[in-house]
Amino acid sequence: MLGELKNSQIEYLLYCQVVGRIGCFSGNEVYVVPITYAYDGVYIYGHTREGKKIDMMRKNPNVCFEIDVVDNMSNWRSVISWGKFEELKSPQDREQAMQKLLDRIHPIMTGETTVHHSMTDSHGKYIEAMQGVVYRIELTKKTGRYEKR
Numbered sequence: 001m002l003g004e005l006k007n008s009q010i011e012y013l014l015y016c017q018v019v020g021r022i023g024c025f026s027g028n029e030v031y032v033v034p035i036t037y038a039y040d041g042v043y044i045y046g047h048t049r050e051g052k053k054i055d056m057m058r059k060n061p062n063v064c065f066e067i068d069v070v071d072n073m074s075n076w077r078s079v080i081s082w083g084k085f086e087e088l089k090s091p092q093d094r095e096q097a098m099q100k101l102l103d104r105i106h107p108i109m110t111g112e113t114t115v116h117h118s119m120t121d122s123h124g125k126y127i128e129a130m131q132g133v134v135y136r137i138e139l140t141k142k143t144g145r146y147e148k149r
Helices: 007-016 052-059 091-108
Strands: 002-004 019-026 029-036 043-048 062-072 075-088 133-147
Touching: 007 062, 007 075, 007 133, 019 052, 029 043, 029 052, 043 091, 052 075, 052 133, 062 133, 075 091, 091 133
Parallel strands: none
Antiparallel strands: 002 133, 019 029, 019 062, 043 133, 062 075, 075 133
Protein backbone atom coordinates (compact mmCIF):
# COMPACT_ATOMS: atom_id res chain seq x y z
CA MET A 1 0.00 0.00 0.00
CA LEU A 2 1.28 3.45 -0.92
CA GLY A 3 0.28 6.46 1.12
CA GLU A 4 1.01 9.92 2.46
CA LEU A 5 2.61 10.44 5.85
CA LYS A 6 0.77 12.54 8.42
CA ASN A 7 2.48 15.68 9.69
CA SER A 8 3.24 13.97 13.03
CA GLN A 9 4.95 11.10 11.16
CA ILE A 10 6.97 13.57 9.06
CA GLU A 11 8.14 15.39 12.20
CA TYR A 12 9.02 12.11 13.92
CA LEU A 13 11.17 10.98 10.99
CA LEU A 14 12.96 14.33 10.75
CA TYR A 15 13.78 14.16 14.49
CA CYS A 16 14.90 10.52 14.41
CA GLN A 17 17.30 10.53 11.49
CA VAL A 18 20.81 12.00 11.44
CA VAL A 19 21.68 11.71 7.75
CA GLY A 20 19.75 13.52 5.05
CA ARG A 21 20.39 14.98 1.61
CA ILE A 22 20.47 18.61 0.58
CA GLY A 23 19.52 19.49 -2.97
CA CYS A 24 20.77 22.86 -4.15
CA PHE A 25 20.75 24.70 -7.46
CA SER A 26 22.99 27.43 -8.80
CA GLY A 27 23.72 28.53 -12.34
CA ASN A 28 22.76 25.57 -14.49
CA GLU A 29 23.75 22.89 -12.00
CA VAL A 30 21.80 20.80 -9.50
CA TYR A 31 23.79 19.25 -6.66
CA VAL A 32 22.56 16.67 -4.13
CA VAL A 33 24.80 15.80 -1.21
CA PRO A 34 24.39 13.85 2.05
CA ILE A 35 24.84 15.65 5.36
CA THR A 36 24.76 14.83 9.04
CA TYR A 37 22.18 17.02 10.73
CA ALA A 38 20.10 17.83 13.79
CA TYR A 39 16.46 18.98 13.65
CA ASP A 40 14.73 21.11 16.28
CA GLY A 41 11.21 21.32 14.86
CA VAL A 42 11.93 24.38 12.72
CA TYR A 43 15.51 24.18 11.46
CA ILE A 44 17.91 21.61 10.07
CA TYR A 45 21.38 22.35 11.49
CA GLY A 46 24.60 21.43 9.72
CA HIS A 47 28.34 21.94 9.85
CA THR A 48 30.77 21.58 6.97
CA ARG A 49 33.89 22.87 5.31
CA GLU A 50 33.93 25.46 2.55
CA GLY A 51 33.06 23.82 -0.73
CA LYS A 52 30.62 23.36 -3.57
CA LYS A 53 27.38 23.03 -1.60
CA ILE A 54 28.13 26.11 0.52
CA ASP A 55 29.07 28.12 -2.58
CA MET A 56 25.83 27.08 -4.26
CA MET A 57 23.64 27.76 -1.21
CA ARG A 58 25.18 31.20 -0.75
CA LYS A 59 24.25 32.02 -4.34
CA ASN A 60 20.77 30.49 -4.10
CA PRO A 61 19.58 29.84 -0.51
CA ASN A 62 16.43 27.97 -1.63
CA VAL A 63 17.10 24.28 -1.05
CA CYS A 64 15.41 20.92 -0.83
CA PHE A 65 16.07 18.47 2.02
CA GLU A 66 15.30 14.74 1.88
CA ILE A 67 15.47 11.80 4.27
CA ASP A 68 14.35 8.23 3.92
CA VAL A 69 14.06 5.10 5.99
CA VAL A 70 14.17 1.90 3.96
CA ASP A 71 13.44 -1.44 5.63
CA ASN A 72 13.23 -3.13 2.24
CA MET A 73 11.96 -2.26 -1.24
CA SER A 74 8.32 -2.73 -0.16
CA ASN A 75 8.57 -1.00 3.23
CA TRP A 76 9.94 2.53 3.27
CA ARG A 77 9.19 6.11 4.33
CA SER A 78 10.48 9.27 2.71
CA VAL A 79 10.24 12.96 3.61
CA ILE A 80 10.96 15.80 1.21
CA SER A 81 11.04 19.34 2.52
CA TRP A 82 11.91 22.76 1.18
CA GLY A 83 13.52 25.65 2.94
CA LYS A 84 16.01 28.45 3.05
CA PHE A 85 19.73 28.21 3.87
CA GLU A 86 21.20 30.62 6.41
CA GLU A 87 24.86 30.74 7.35
CA LEU A 88 25.36 31.29 11.08
CA LYS A 89 28.10 33.83 11.72
CA SER A 90 27.73 35.11 15.27
CA PRO A 91 29.68 33.12 17.87
CA GLN A 92 26.54 32.60 19.97
CA ASP A 93 24.46 31.28 17.04
CA ARG A 94 27.32 29.02 15.93
CA GLU A 95 27.81 27.60 19.43
CA GLN A 96 24.08 26.95 19.90
CA ALA A 97 23.87 25.19 16.54
CA MET A 98 26.98 23.11 17.22
CA GLN A 99 25.57 22.11 20.61
CA LYS A 100 22.39 20.88 18.93
CA LEU A 101 24.48 18.85 16.48
CA LEU A 102 26.69 17.41 19.21
CA ASP A 103 23.73 16.55 21.43
CA ARG A 104 22.10 14.70 18.56
CA ILE A 105 25.09 12.98 16.99
CA HIS A 106 27.42 12.27 19.91
CA PRO A 107 25.30 9.46 21.44
CA ILE A 108 25.55 7.42 18.22
CA MET A 109 29.32 7.95 17.76
CA THR A 110 30.49 4.69 19.30
CA GLY A 111 32.77 1.86 18.34
CA GLU A 112 36.45 1.25 17.80
CA THR A 113 36.46 2.69 14.30
CA THR A 114 34.84 6.00 15.21
CA VAL A 115 37.26 8.89 15.14
CA HIS A 116 37.08 10.80 18.42
CA HIS A 117 38.68 14.20 18.73
CA SER A 118 38.29 16.97 21.20
CA MET A 119 35.77 19.61 20.20
CA THR A 120 36.36 21.79 23.25
CA ASP A 121 39.40 23.22 24.98
CA SER A 122 40.08 22.97 28.72
CA HIS A 123 37.60 25.79 29.35
CA GLY A 124 34.78 24.06 27.45
CA LYS A 125 35.06 26.36 24.41
CA TYR A 126 34.56 24.88 20.95
CA ILE A 127 37.74 24.67 18.92
CA GLU A 128 38.01 22.36 15.90
CA ALA A 129 34.25 21.99 15.54
CA MET A 130 33.77 25.74 15.40
CA GLN A 131 35.93 26.02 12.31
CA GLY A 132 34.25 25.74 8.96
CA VAL A 133 30.70 26.74 8.12
CA VAL A 134 27.83 26.34 10.56
CA TYR A 135 24.40 26.74 9.01
CA ARG A 136 20.72 26.10 9.36
CA ILE A 137 17.87 25.56 6.95
CA GLU A 138 14.43 26.78 7.93
CA LEU A 139 11.97 24.21 6.62
CA THR A 140 8.92 25.92 5.12
CA LYS A 141 7.17 23.02 3.37
CA LYS A 142 7.19 19.28 4.06
CA THR A 143 5.68 16.24 2.45
CA GLY A 144 6.06 12.53 3.08
CA ARG A 145 5.20 9.25 1.41
CA TYR A 146 5.42 5.60 2.37
CA GLU A 147 5.00 2.10 1.10
CA LYS A 148 4.06 -0.74 3.41
CA ARG A 149 3.35 -4.36 2.60
